[in-house]
Amino acid sequence: MGEFELIRNFFAAAPCAQVGEGVALGIGDDCALLDVPFGEQLAISTDTLVAGVHFADPCDPFLLGQRSLAVAASDLAAMGATPLAFTLALTLPAVEADWLEAFARGLNLMAQGCGLRLIGGDTTRGPLCLTLTVFGRVPRGQALTRSAARPGDLLCVGGELGNAAGALPLVLGQRSATPAIAEPLLAHYWSPQPQLALGQALRGKASSALDISDGLLADCGHIALASKVRLLIENDRIPVSLALQEFLGDADAQQAALSGGDDYVLAFTLAAVELPTLLADGWPIHVIGRVVEGQGVGLLDVHGQDITPTIRGYQHFRSE
Incomplete structure (x- = not known):
């Protein structure tokens, strides 16, 4: 042919x-x-x-x-x-x-x-x-970019994180799980649903946005760099699915959500005044942190202590 x-x-x-x-x-x-x-x-x-x-x-x-x-x-x-x-x-x-x-x-x-x-x-x-x-x-002029986050903004995501990374051992045949656990994880890996409607709803409201492909910590770093600010993420506020927790356990599920990649969920910043209307409209928004002056990305525990890991996500061509 x-x-x-x-x-x-x-x-x-x-x-x-x-x-x-x-x-x-x-x-x-x-x-x-x-x-x-x-x-x-x-x-x-x-x-x-x-x-x-x-x-x-x-x-x-x-x-x-x-x-x-x-x-x-x-x-x-x-x-x-x-x-x-x-x-x-x-x-x-x-x-x-x-x-x-x-x-x-x-x-x-x-x-x-x-x-x-x-x-x-x-x-x-x-x-x-x-x-x-x-x-x-x-x-014209309404495209969401990475470069306009401001100190005082909230840092948000549009859904649960880590499911695709959790599915990888299933995809590779390294592990198995009951259908109740495996199916939602595999669905997120093979059929991620681009958050097109949410992105359009954020026009004129979000100050910055991107989709999470290489891990939450790594991708938030792109917003921090482009906007010349620091993003602080609260570890206990990161949304993780029950299926992922049952499959990997709490600690590994949290790690998958932070740096696993392949989520294709939106991460974005917006002024606090914009949040109530978006929530009232039914958008699946989770506030996970805030924007402050400074640079880079920090991960905080429940006591506000910095627990930022060294490895933050997937990178092509990274030196071993």
């Missing part, structure tokens, strides 16, 4: 690849064409997932299709953007029809759930690797 036949058979005919709102021209030409309304800006982000680094190899291609797009779409949520479209660059060691059918099905399911349309990409032969670029739109 050639490259163009592969694209036609598994991707171009998918529901998510059809022209719709915001997409004037999709798959089939040298470029796609996107329509962005007057007064809005285009938000763009690219993620690459490598077999054996970002996901187990081999793995279920249907689940991989979901996860690969969710990871990329989460960046749109972090900016408060409304999803428009995405491209897929797919490197495959060989063409396997069953694998491609399942992958495309998972990709399409997540795309439709996120409101994203497939508008192009590339296919090539080589070690399994996926590169997805997502496009969204946001009213």
Whole structure:
């Protein structure tokens, strides 16, 4: 099967690849064409997932299709953007029809759930690797960034942390667990749900935001650096699921929540006056700390003592 036949058979005919709102021209030409309304800006982000680094190899291609797009779409949520479209660059060691059918099905399911349309990409032969670029739109001047946190702001997250990191021993076949414990952890790993609606609700309210991909401590460090402030996290206020606690125990569950990564939950800062309205609207917001003058990130115990660990999250190319 050639490259163009592969694209036609598994991707171009998918529901998510059809022209719709915001997409004037999709798959089939040298470029796609996107329509962005007057007064809005285009938000763009690219993620690459490598077999054996970002996901187990081999793995279920249907689940991989979901996860690969969710990871990329989460960046749109972090900016408060409304999803428009995405491209897929797919490197495959060989063409396997069953694998491609399942992958495309998972990709399409997540795309439709996120409101994203497939508008192009590339296919090539080589070690399994996926590169997805997502496009969204946001009213001019309202994009959430990492650089405007202010002393006195609250530090918040949009849900429980650590579930995906807790699922890793299950994904790798190193441990097993009852369905009541395993299923919610595995669901968070393979099918994270980008917090797109929350990101849009935070426009004009949050002073900074990002999605947690490399661990809470590490990613909060990006806000601290960009905003030139210090973030103080209260260890006992970090939301951890019951399933994670039962699977790992309290101490390891807390460590997973702090530095495990792959959560794809929003972390953000906002003025205290903004919190009541957001909570009244039903958003799953947890206050976990505050912004102060200074630099870096600190972790405090229940007595206010600094217990910040040395290793804070995942980094590519970190020296051992």
